Amino acid sequence: xxxxxxxxxxxxxxxxxxxxxxxxxxxxxxxxxxxxxxxxxxxxxxxxxxxxxxxxxxxxxxxxxxxxxxxxxxxxxxxxxxxxxxxxxxxxxxxxxxxxxxxxxxxxxxxxxxxxxxxxxxxxxxxxxxxxxxxxxxxxxxxxxxxxxxxxxxxxxxxxxxxxxxxxxxxxxxxxxxxxxxxxxxxxxxxxxxxxxxxxxxxxxxxxxxxxxxxxxxxxxxxxxxxxxxxxxxxxxxxxxxxxxxxxxxxxxxxxxxxxxxxxxxxxxxxxxxxxxxxxxxxxxxxxxxxxxxxxxxx
Amino acid sequence: xxxxxxxxxxxxxxxxxxxxxxxxxxxxxxxxxxxxxxxxxxxxxxxxxxxxxxxxxxxxxxxxxxxxxxxxxxxxxxxxxxxxxxxxxxxxxxxxxxxxxxxxxxxxxxxxxxxxxxxxxxxxxxxxxxxxxxxxxxxxxxxxxxxxxxxxxxxxxxxxxxxxxxxxxxxxxxxxxxxxxxxxxxxxxxxxxxxxxxxxxxxxxxxxxxxxxxxxx
Numbered sequence: 338x339x340x341x342x343x344x345x346x347x348x349x350x351x352x353x354x355x356x357x358x359x360x361x362x363x364x365x366x367x368x369x370x371x372x373x374x375x376x377x378x379x380x381x382x383x384x385x386x387x388x389x390x391x392x393x394x395x396x397x398x399x400x401x402x403x404x405x406x407x408x409x410x411x412x413x414x415x416x417x418x419x420x421x422x423x424x425x426x427x428x429x430x431x432x433x434x435x436x437x438x439x440x441x442x443x444x445x446x447x448x449x450x451x452x453x454x455x456x457x458x459x460x461x462x463x464x465x466x467x468x469x470x471x472x473x474x475x476x477x478x479x480x481x482x483x484x485x486x487x488x489x490x491x492x493x494x495x496x497x498x499x500x501x502x503x504x505x506x507x508x509x510x511x512x513x514x515x516x517x518x519x520x521x522x523x524x525x526x527x528x529x530x531x532x533x534x535x536x537x538x539x540x541x542x543x544x545x546x547x548x549x550x551x552x553x554x555x556x557x558x559x560x561x562x563x564x565x566x567x568x569x570x571x572x573x574x575x576x577x578x579x580x581x582x583x584x585x586x587x588x589x590x591x592x593x594x595x596x597x598x599x600x601x602x603x604x605x606x607x608x609x610x611x612x613x614x615x616x617x618x619x620x621x622x623x624x625x626x627x628x629x630x631x632x633x634x635x636x
Numbered sequence: 637x638x639x640x641x642x643x644x645x646x647x648x649x650x651x652x653x654x655x656x657x658x659x660x661x662x663x664x665x666x667x668x669x670x671x672x673x674x675x676x677x678x679x680x681x682x683x684x685x686x687x688x689x690x691x692x693x694x695x696x697x698x699x700x701x702x703x704x705x706x707x708x709x710x711x712x713x714x715x716x717x718x719x720x721x722x723x724x725x726x727x728x729x730x731x732x733x734x735x736x737x738x739x740x741x742x743x744x745x746x747x748x749x750x751x752x753x754x755x756x757x758x759x760x761x762x763x764x765x766x767x768x769x770x771x772x773x774x775x776x777x778x779x780x781x782x783x784x785x786x787x788x789x790x791x792x793x794x795x796x797x798x799x800x801x802x803x804x805x806x807x808x809x810x811x812x813x814x815x816x817x818x819x820x821x822x823x824x825x826x827x828x829x830x831x832x833x834x835x836x837x838x839x840x841x842x843x844x845x846x847x848x849x850x851x852x853x
Contacts, residue, residue: 340744347741543725546687547786548715549742550708 344553352560355533363565366529370569370616373518373525375576378604378612380511382577386601388504400477401491402462406433412486413460419484423477424466431461459488471497519619522569526562526623533561534631541635551632558628559621566620570613577612578603637663638684638794638825643693645679645849653679654690655849661827661842663793666820670833671846677829678722678798680846684827685719685796686710698793715743718787718795718824722802724779726771732758732782733767739790757789758782761815777808784815788824795819797828813837 356363402420404413420428436458441450466473478492534541541554581603592599604612638661645654653676661667669677682688683695686702695702700713727735736757740750758764761781763774771779780800787795797816801809813836820826830836833843845852 343746344741344744539725540727540729543727544738544742545711546685546714546719546721546725547739547742548711548713548790550711553711553742 348556349560351557367568367572369525371572373522374573377515382604384507400464402481403489404460405488406459408486427466428464433458433460522619523623526620527627530558530624530627555628558624562620562624563617566616567613570616574609639696641694644691646691653849657851664823666826667842668833669829669844675846676849681796681798681829686713718792720783720787720797722798724783728771731768731770736786736789757785761785777804780812794825
């Protein structure tokens with residue numbers, strides 16, 4: 338093992354010893370960091386689940402295409418052919434007579450329909466594209482709107498837009514929350530490391546006098562910050578998984594009432610690893626700022 | 637060899653602790669820096685130890701011009717100097733052995749080799765039996781010897797010592813001075829700042845006497 342690895346190993350060991358030397362303080366710091374990371378992390382997981390819920394919902398995929406009431410059978414056949422070319426197996430035809438029958442079966446409508454001199458409803462096509470991207474739906478609407486015999490194309494995307502706007506707003510709010518808590522996490526690490534530096538002031542002074550480089554002095558504090566951040570990230574993962582486990586029975590019960598099998602999905606390994614890595618980075622950043630400032634004062 | 641030429645050290649506010657001091661100390665010699673309290677002894681020692689930088693003049697220690705040396709190179713220069721401070725600057729939260737291990741950790745020596753050398757240094761100053769004792773449990777003389785062990789564990793070519801006998805009884809002071817003489821005999825340049833140079837025995841001593849920051853004739 339060369340000198341470089343030995344010094345890093347020694348610094349890492351020293352950082353662990355420092356954390357272990359004040360277990361209560363360390364535990365409280367980790368808890369604060371863990372909670373600070375859990376809130377935005379939970380926000381991202383929640384939004385991710387909501388997005389998945391929206392993407393799975395069939396209503397999003399519908400485009401209703403209404404023919405003119407007097408459209409000829411030839412015009413209907415032309416549209417049918419075009420729709421089948423464009424979205425094979427992803428559409429259904431609703432003849433005007435079927436539509437009227439369905440309307441009659443609706444409670445309170447039978448008498449009204451009976452009073453009508455003739456069927457006012459048009460033939461219709463309901464398109465259900467697999468690619469439910471709002472842009473794709475919009476292009477379908479534009480494509481069929483000018484088709485001969487087509488009176489109106491209704492894109493059932495208004496609520497998709499609202500849904501996406503809600504997701505965007507939620508994401509912005511969570512991003513803002515994440516930024517605020519990231520600054521908070523850096524501040525917590527900054528303060529913890531500052532206290533450690535002040536507690537080690539004698540050792541730092543002596544080490545400098547007998548030939549320690551700034552890198553040698555900084556290293557254990559960096560490891561301390563990284564360890565705190567990473568362990569705080571782990572605590573956040575644990576809190577997040579626990580929260581999902583506690584909430585899921587109620588969520589599935591509620592979803593079942595709406596005929597859905599929706600359940601909250603816990604974050605995957607990559608997300609958990611990212612959370613730990615982010616914690617480690619922010620911990621390092623707090624330590625870096627703190628040590629630099631403290632050493633400058635000591636000089 | 638340590639060569640100072642027209643050295644000046646001026647602090648903020650204009651106070652000059654060292655005024656136009658020139659000297660030359662050959663390698664392997666023992667030199668005493670004498671003078672009354674406030675004469676500039678400790679300041680001159682700090683300049684030699686690269687703890688402070690001269691305001692003007694030139695100071696060459698072991699071939700390195702301290703006026704021109706970069707800040708990033710200072711730690712590496714200090715590793716070749718053994719420093720014994722007036723207040724010893726021991727770390728009271730760790731035992732004697734760990735105090736001596738610190739300079740070896742800084743240079744990244746393997747733990748086994750570091751322990752061997754630290755114990756050898758403690759043995760040299762007669763403290764091996766007390767390697768687990770914390771500094772608070774050591775007498776003044778023992779603390780001073782522990783500081784010497786830490787200073788010499790890196791096998792420096794120059795030992796800079798500030799008032800080594802200031803707070804010691806006669807017996808402890810003799811033990812400490814004998815140690816410096818022993819290191820000097822094996823070729824280490826020893827420079828001692830003291831307010832009472834006459835108390836330091838030995839022949840072939842070079843004496844630099846300071847008076848209000850200037851070398852007395």
